[in-house]
Amino acid sequence: MAARPGPPVLEFRGVTKAFGELEVLHGIDLEVAEHEAVAVIGASGSGKSTLLRCVDLLEEIDDGDIFLDGEVITDPSVDPVAVRRRLGLVFQAYNLFGHLTVLQNVLLGMVKAHGGDRDEAEPTARALLARLGLGGREDDHPDLLSGGQQQRVALARAFAARPRAMLLDEVTSALDPELVGEVLGAVRDLRDEGVTMLLATHEMSFAREVADRICFLHEGRILEVGPPEQVLEHPRRPETQRFLRRLLEAGRA
Amino acid sequence: MIAPRPPLDAAVVVADRRAERAAARRAKARRGQLIAATSTLVIGGALVALILTSPGWPEVRDTFLSVEVFRESFPDILRAFWLDVRVFLIVEVAVLILGLLVALTRTVDAPALFPLRILAVVYTDLFRGIPTILLVYLIGFGVPALALEGLPTEPVVLGGIALTLSYGAYVSEVYRAGLRSVHRGQRDAALAIGLTERQALRHVILPQAVRRVGPPLLNDFIALQKDVALIAIIGVAGEAFRVAQIQAASDFNYTPLIAAAMLYLAITIPLARLLDRWERGHGGRTR
Numbered sequence: 001m002a003a004r005p006g007p008p009v010l011e012f013r014g015v016t017k018a019f020g021e022l023e024v025l026h027g028i029d030l031e032v033a034e035h036e037a038v039a040v041i042g043a044s045g046s047g048k049s050t051l052l053r054c055v056d057l058l059e060e061i062d063d064g065d066i067f068l069d070g071e072v073i074t075d076p077s078v079d080p081v082a083v084r085r086r087l088g089l090v091f092q093a094y095n096l097f098g099h100l101t102v103l104q105n106v107l108l109g110m111v112k113a114h115g116g117d118r119d120e121a122e123p124t125a126r127a128l129l130a131r132l133g134l135g136g137r138e139d140d141h142p143d144l145l146s147g148g149q150q151q152r153v154a155l156a157r158a159f160a161a162r163p164r165a166m167l168l169d170e171v172t173s174a175l176d177p178e179l180v181g182e183v184l185g186a187v188r189d190l191r192d193e194g195v196t197m198l199l200a201t202h203e204m205s206f207a208r209e210v211a212d213r214i215c216f217l218h219e220g221r222i223l224e225v226g227p228p229e230q231v232l233e234h235p236r237r238p239e240t241q242r243f244l245r246r247l248l249e250a251g252r253a
Numbered sequence: 254m255i256a257p258r259p260p261l262d263a264a265v266v267v268a269d270r271r272a273e274r275a276a277a278r279r280a281k282a283r284r285g286q287l288i289a290a291t292s293t294l295v296i297g298g299a300l301v302a303l304i305l306t307s308p309g310w311p312e313v314r315d316t317f318l319s320v321e322v323f324r325e326s327f328p329d330i331l332r333a334f335w336l337d338v339r340v341f342l343i344v345e346v347a348v349l350i351l352g353l354l355v356a357l358t359r360t361v362d363a364p365a366l367f368p369l370r371i372l373a374v375v376y377t378d379l380f381r382g383i384p385t386i387l388l389v390y391l392i393g394f395g396v397p398a399l400a401l402e403g404l405p406t407e408p409v410v411l412g413g414i415a416l417t418l419s420y421g422a423y424v425s426e427v428y429r430a431g432l433r434s435v436h437r438g439q440r441d442a443a444l445a446i447g448l449t450e451r452q453a454l455r456h457v458i459l460p461q462a463v464r465r466v467g468p469p470l471l472n473d474f475i476a477l478q479k480d481v482a483l484i485a486i487i488g489v490a491g492e493a494f495r496v497a498q499i500q501a502a503s504d505f506n507y508t509p510l511i512a513a514a515m516l517y518l519a520i521t522i523p524l525a526r527l528l529d530r531w532e533r534g535h536g537g538r539t540r
Binding site for chain 1 (some may be wrong): 492
């Protein structure tokens with residue numbers, strides 16, 4: 001591995017977030033280096049989604065700081081729109097724009113948020129869709145597509161403007177089992193290109209394969225971080241062991 | 254002992270069963286149609302008989318359904334109806350714009366818009382709460398009474414303003430319901446791709462909201478189209494209902510009112526069918 005070149009792409013320092021009385025994140029410290037993929041695992045309600053939404057400034061954190069390329073982004077003086085334009089967030093439920101075609105879904109941000117010329121952006125968008133196996137579906141509306149196809153459109157939409165980091169929030173959890181593979185393939189593809197990513201997932205086999213490091217989140221705290229083989233095969237904390245055992249029993253590991 | 258059936262026989266049996274079921278379905282449908290036709294005839298016939306045998310029928314026939322009077326009055330009423338149509342079209346456009354502005358004001362939570370938001374709430378509460386007919390009276394007679402320079406005094410303009418204010422309040426609520434029905438995830442996704450709040454509203458939320466409220470908006474159009482007749486009460490000359498009223502009063506025959514009613518129906522019924530078709534067409538696409 002090359003020498004570390006500069007600051008991590010993403011860095012969390014003491015990040016704390018509560019919804020009313022309920023503390024969802026409690027003093028999170030984490031770094032994601034350039035070209036690195038970090039998978040956050042943990043039970044439902046452990047705070048995985050909130051963590052990603054906080055990075056994209058869709059939620060405001062209560063304490064601590066998050067840095068993007070060494071700059072603090074969680075300061076109230078920072079323009080959230082400018083930050084979001086440097087990140088790509090993919091949602092569990094795809095959240096595609098139902099009134100737009102597949103192509104328009106991908107183009108909207110490229111043109112309206114990034115000020116691209118529509119005619120110049122279109123070939124790029126088409127190429128990206130083709131690469132994700134969506135060639136020929138450009139003019140369809142999302143409701144005509146399968147869940148797996150919709151999620152790949154969502155990936156294309158988030159990646160279209162080449163963000164500094166991709167944030168993937170349980171991108172396969174809403175899918176039928178036979179459709180999971182095609183979305184994972186698309187993520188793997190981006191990963192192989194060296195895209196920096198932070199992903200929340202339930203798919204242990206996927207986390208093992210794609211992530212450089214796995215981070216176990218439990219009740220808003222990071223209990224364990226390390227390479228997949230260490231966290232998944234030889235978990236140190238009893239909470240991690242229990243979580244993995246339960247997944248194994250449910251046939252998800 | 255049961256011998257295994259040859260495959261050809263099995264095919265024949267399957268084909269027979271299929272034909273049998275189809276025949277049964279057809280018979281059931283025929284029976285249904287027969288029952289519907291019979292009951293319509295019986296009930297319809299009873300109603301017609303009831304009216305035709307009523308003691309006052311000959312008089313009603315002469316005062317409401319006189320062919321002669323109809324032929325005489327219809328051209329004038331039809332000409333007058335053109336004014337109704339023009340008022341309807343202008344008010345409708347004004348209502349769509351006013352309603353949208355009020356709905357947006359109430360939806361966007363920029364601190365600078367706070368006074369406007371209060372105004373919008375007061376406006377919808379007030380103008381939805383007052384009967385349209387009362388509003389037409391109040392504005393039609395109240396505004397000229399102020400005797401202020403520059404304010405319109407023409408009854409048709411004042412009537413149009415009253416209708417716009419009344420229907421704008423209803424339509425703003427329809428828009429607002431539409432805006433709120435767009436899932437929050439759409440806004441999140443719009444922000445996530447780097448749009449500003451305003452761009453998210455314009456390019457993502459508003460288009461989906463407007464699509465969804467098409468049918469209820471059309472429903473309000475139909476109501477408005479009828480209520481244009483209300484401007485007759487503040488003395489708008491040449492309005493269809495007013496003309497029919499004058500004609501009816503002149504010879505104590507109400508047939509002109511029936512003629513006017515038919516003209517309103519000629520607009521509202523096609524609109525209602527259009528609404529049905531729209532709702533059916535969009536039923537499947539809710540996302």
